Amino acid sequence: MSHIAELSRMVSNFHVPGSGGTDSSVPEFGFSPEVILYPETVEEISRVLGFASQKGIRVFPFAGGTKLSLGSPVRAAGAALSLKRLDKLLFHEPSDMVSTVQCGMEVREFQNAVGRENQLFPVDPPGLSSGATVGGLVSTNLCGPMSTRYGTCRELVLGVRAVRADGEIINLGGKVVKNVAGYDIPKLMTGSLGTLCVLVEATFRLYPRQPFSRTLVLGFDDHVSCSRAARAILAADVVPTCFEILDERLSSEFSVAPGAKRSILLRFDSFEEAVVEQIKQVREITSGKPASFVEMGDEDSRELWDSAREFPFSSAASFSSKLTLPVTASIEILSDIESDPALSGVTVRSLARPARGVALVSVSGEGEEAVIAAGFLENLADSLGGRIMFSDVRCELREKVKAWGDFGDALFLMKNIKRRFDPGNILPGEKIFDAD
Amino acid sequence: MDTQAVKRTGRWKSRIASELVGILGAGAVISAEDELIAYESDGLTGYRVKPLFVVLPSTAEEVSQVVGLCNREKIPFVPRGAGTGLSGGALPSREGIVISLSRMNRILEVDIPNRVVVVEPGVVNISVTDAVSAEGFYYAPDPSSQIVCTIGGNVAENSGGVHCLKYGVTTNHVLGVEMVLPDGAVVMLGGPSPESLGYDLLSLVVGSEGLLGIVTKVFLRIIKKPQMVKTLLASFERIEDAGASVSAIISSGVIPAGMEIMDNLSINAVETTVGAGYPRDAGAILLVELDGPGAEVTAQVPAVSRILRENGAIEIKLAADENERQLFWKGRKSAFAAMGKISPGYYVQDGVIPRSSLARVLGEIGELGRRYGLRVANVFHAGDGNLHPLVLYDPEVEGESEKAEELSGEILRVCVDVGGSITGEHGVGFDKKRFLSLMFSEQEIDTMNLVRCAFDEEGLCNPGKVFPTPRTCVEPGMGKHGSHNHAPKGMGELF
Numbered sequence: 001m002s003h004i005a006e007l008s009r010m011v012s013n014f015h016v017p018g019s020g021g022t023d024s025s026v027p028e029f030g031f032s033p034e035v036i037l038y039p040e041t042v043e044e045i046s047r048v049l050g051f052a053s054q055k056g057i058r059v060f061p062f063a064g065g066t067k068l069s070l071g072s073p074v075r076a077a078g079a080a081l082s083l084k085r086l087d088k089l090l091f092h093e094p095s096d097m098v099s100t101v102q103c104g105m106e107v108r109e110f111q112n113a114v115g116r117e118n119q120l121f122p123v124d125p126p127g128l129s130s131g132a133t134v135g136g137l138v139s140t141n142l143c144g145p146m147s148t149r150y151g152t153c154r155e156l157v158l159g160v161r162a163v164r165a166d167g168e169i170i171n172l173g174g175k176v177v178k179n180v181a182g183y184d185i186p187k188l189m190t191g192s193l194g195t196l197c198v199l200v201e202a203t204f205r206l207y208p209r210q211p212f213s214r215t216l217v218l219g220f221d222d223h224v225s226c227s228r229a230a231r232a233i234l235a236a237d238v239v240p241t242c243f244e245i246l247d248e249r250l251s252s253e254f255s256v257a258p259g260a261k262r263s264i265l266l267r268f269d270s271f272e273e274a275v276v277e278q279i280k281q282v283r284e285i286t287s288g289k290p291a292s293f294v295e296m297g298d299e300d301s302r303e304l305w306d307s308a309r310e311f312p313f314s315s316a317a318s319f320s321s322k323l324t325l326p327v328t329a330s331i332e333i334l335s336d337i338e339s340d341p342a343l344s345g346v347t348v349r350s351l352a353r354p355a356r357g358v359a360l361v362s363v364s365g366e367g368e369e370a371v372i373a374a375g376f377l378e379n380l381a382d383s384l385g386g387r388i389m390f391s392d393v394r395c396e397l398r399e400k401v402k403a404w405g406d407f408g409d410a411l412f413l414m415k416n417i418k419r420r421f422d423p424g425n426i427l428p429g430e431k432i433f434d435a436d
Numbered sequence: 437m438d439t440q441a442v443k444r445t446g447r448w449k450s451r452i453a454s455e456l457v458g459i460l461g462a463g464a465v466i467s468a469e470d471e472l473i474a475y476e477s478d479g480l481t482g483y484r485v486k487p488l489f490v491v492l493p494s495t496a497e498e499v500s501q502v503v504g505l506c507n508r509e510k511i512p513f514v515p516r517g518a519g520t521g522l523s524g525g526a527l528p529s530r531e532g533i534v535i536s537l538s539r540m541n542r543i544l545e546v547d548i549p550n551r552v553v554v555v556e557p558g559v560v561n562i563s564v565t566d567a568v569s570a571e572g573f574y575y576a577p578d579p580s581s582q583i584v585c586t587i588g589g590n591v592a593e594n595s596g597g598v599h600c601l602k603y604g605v606t607t608n609h610v611l612g613v614e615m616v617l618p619d620g621a622v623v624m625l626g627g628p629s630p631e632s633l634g635y636d637l638l639s640l641v642v643g644s645e646g647l648l649g650i651v652t653k654v655f656l657r658i659i660k661k662p663q664m665v666k667t668l669l670a671s672f673e674r675i676e677d678a679g680a681s682v683s684a685i686i687s688s689g690v691i692p693a694g695m696e697i698m699d700n701l702s703i704n705a706v707e708t709t710v711g712a713g714y715p716r717d718a719g720a721i722l723l724v725e726l727d728g729p730g731a732e733v734t735a736q737v738p739a740v741s742r743i744l745r746e747n748g749a750i751e752i753k754l755a756a757d758e759n760e761r762q763l764f765w766k767g768r769k770s771a772f773a774a775m776g777k778i779s780p781g782y783y784v785q786d787g788v789i790p791r792s793s794l795a796r797v798l799g800e801i802g803e804l805g806r807r808y809g810l811r812v813a814n815v816f817h818a819g820d821g822n823l824h825p826l827v828l829y830d831p832e833v834e835g836e837s838e839k840a841e842e843l844s845g846e847i848l849r850v851c852v853d854v855g856g857s858i859t860g861e862h863g864v865g866f867d868k869k870r871f872l873s874l875m876f877s878e879q880e881i882d883t884m885n886l887v888r889c890a891f892d893e894e895g896l897c898n899p900g901k902v903f904p905t906p907r908t909c910v911e912p913g914m915g916k917h918g919s920h921n922h923a924p925k926g927m928g929e930l931f
Contacts, residue, residue, distance in 0.1 A: 327549065
């Protein structure tokens with residue numbers, strides 16, 4: 001019996017691509033696995049990895065499959081391992097505001113489950129409405145507009161259950177909000193793109209849902225007044241849940257402030273009187289600067305926040321990028337990008353999340369022009385003391401636009417970690433270490 | 437390197453001393469027996485080891501050179517901040533060198549627009565807030581020792597404080613570090629940006645208890661001071677009702693900046709010593725601090741008061757002004773010291789439990805106290821379930837300190853039984869390594885060792901801490917999971 005056939009017998013279900021029978025949930029991997037495994041228990045995953053590491057079979061873990069475009073392409077793996085059937089809510093103690101969930105559960109479903117107790121899992125990643133899972137969320141550390149107030153899931157993950165590349169099942173971290181026993185390996189797993197372990201469960205701290213919500217849209221005629229307003233909001237006694245700056249194109253495409261050169265989106269969630277007071281303050285500190293000032297209720301603003309959350313993955317661009325920068329650089333970068341001749345041949349869309357120092361930029365353009373734009377953005381991030389990640393890079397550009405910029409000093413330590421956790425490179429490490 | 441250190445000759449010792457003097461200058465190397473005494477222990481004075489030398493470097497370059505020397509000579513080294521730690525994390529290694537960071541105490545940069553302060557590790561915690569206070573900012577983690585403890589120590593221990601529930605612990609406020617790795621290399625992880633990409637190595641370094649290297653520069657996030665702060669003091673007949681109030685407040689949608697509970701024994705100890713105005717006859721008090729935008733806090737105060745009453749509060753006082761607010765907190769912050777006035781000795785424990793288990797755990801702690809015939813005072817960060825039971829004993833009474841230590845250990849078992857942790861903010865260090873196995877399996881502790889080996893293959897950096905039994909760094913593919921050599925062709929070049 002072939003190794004792959006043996007591997008297949010270790011799980012409840014498997015699917016051989018091209019063997020007839022359809023599985024609509026199989027995503028585009030970018031490589032051709034010989035088999036897709038659908039384990040139903042953690043023990044099955046443990047057996048699969050134990051065997052795979054002995055035989056040198058590479059295993060690619062996935063769940064919702066909505067963000068396989070993140071990181072460098074996987075070159076080859078004998079088996080794809082789906083977490084989709086481990087999709088249960090295992091624990092939720094409302095009075096502790098802590099919940100443990102299996103990685104195959106959809107984030108939205110998890111949010112609905114804790115929402116029934118009036119609690120909030122405050123991460124709104126792109127892909128939320130198209131099947132993003134908890135496992136994918138932790139593996140990618142993607143986040144959305146709410147990260148302004150709550151941070152990314154790095155700030156929320158308290159513990160993980162995972163299967164090591166050699167098949168050992170481990171529980172690290174814990175179920176309490178404060179815990180310094182041992183290294184914080186749950187945070188190491190966050191954003192590791194499945195290259196270190198196969199995550200099977202995660203425990204998160206939750207937040208209370210806020211009773212009242214309002215959204216503000218401020219439109220500006222020029223970038224200078226927008227930057228000033230953004231700095232004033234950062235310095236004010238207000239605590240927005242979401243705070244984004246849109247460039248001209250997105251202001252128009254999200255139909256928030258058509259015709260505006262820039263717009264600022266804000267959302268406040270709290271007691272009603274506190275929200276009203278904060279909106280009043282924003283009006284005062286920005287008085288005279290915005291050309292338009294629109295206040296929206298929860299329902300009316302839903303579409304707007306969906307658009308902001310999905311950007312830049314929603315745009316059919318040549319590539320998207322995320323720049324992590326110092327706070328002030330993330331405010332000014334929209335202008336740096338707009339005014340530079342290096343980007344004159346391409347269509348750029350950009351959104352800044354100033355409190356997080358993040359800028360999201362998508363670029364649409366032909367071949368060489370897109371490559372030049374990518375190089376420009378990489379240099380820009382570097383010169384501002386930040387870093388860059390490219391994703392959704394169109395096929396023909398992948399040779400020239402690599403997923404990761406420079407990791408600096410951290411690279412060899414990252415490699416040490418990978419080598420220690422997975423010496424056989426069973427879990428495709430090229431997602432992060434895109435060696436040529 | 438956790439094994440018995442090799443015996444060194446006198447000649448070897450004087451050669452190392454002169455090399456250290458060569459690197460650092462004579463004024464930065466301590467070798468006199470009587471001067472070494474001050475470095476024999478940290479805040480946990482029950483354990484003492486005399487180091488070979490203590491060095492006081494002033495730059496990352498000097499730290500790197502000392503570490504390089506230690507590598508060449510296979511000398512274990514232990515980083516040390518202010519030495520206020522309570523888990524023996526800075527306990528010297530026998531025949532080892534203590535690297536004190538106390539002279540690296542400069543604030544290097546204050547960048548208000550980017551909300552970043554860059555400091556050397558020897559900077560005292562409170563100095564960071566002092567440096568940005570006039571601009572309306574502060575550094576959030578506030579361990580009780582904040583007027584003496586240093587940022588380097590805070591990073592090593594992932595220190596908390598009384599405002600963690602809302603604002604998080606040290607790991608949520610460190611954006612980057614420059615560090616000297618255990619082989620002497622100087623690296624930069626993270627930086628001035630709030631987010632980073634790639635493996636989150638910074639999260640490993642924060643809370644690593646000095647085992648992964650020596651931090652020489654830290655990028656700290658500062659946050660705006662809240663517009664309004666209100667502090668409520670509620671008293672209860674029963675401590676369980678105070679506990680139930682904590683859960684009810686959070687469930688209502690309010691996340692207070694801090695919530696602290698003290699039991700009757702602690703209240704009376706504090707009243708005897710500092711007179712904070714706590715009601716002596718209460719079974720427990722709960723301090724609730726609310727902060728944020730003025731309108732939010734103003735709306736929260738009556739909502740929280742109502743919840744407190746619904747949960748059995750017999751009296752609720754709102755601090756009338758800043759002076760009274762400080763007085764409320766003074767009582768809490770002097771609770772440990774107050775124990776020293778009512779008992780000749782006390783043992784501070786640090787455990788964490790889920791909030792929902794509070795009543796059960798307090799009951800079990802009471803029962804343990806009766807069984808051991810010792811008084812246990814309870815002071816804790818109630819919002820995040822971080823207990824600090826203080827076991828009172830008399831060191832003059834034969835066998836009582838051992839009994840206190842044993843009782844203290846039993847409390848940790850109770851914490852783990854209800855799904856909690858053996859330490860919330862003091863660290864594992866030397867003192868609690870024997871309890872790590874209560875929480876983690878051998879495989880899990882092995883997994884932690886993978887991290888340590890990725891940073892410190894020789895195991896010279898703060899050896900003998902955290903891990904319950906010595907672990908070495910067998911090269912991958914050669915250990916018991918030795919069948920990893922089957923890596924598919926073409927994949928090996930990744931490493």
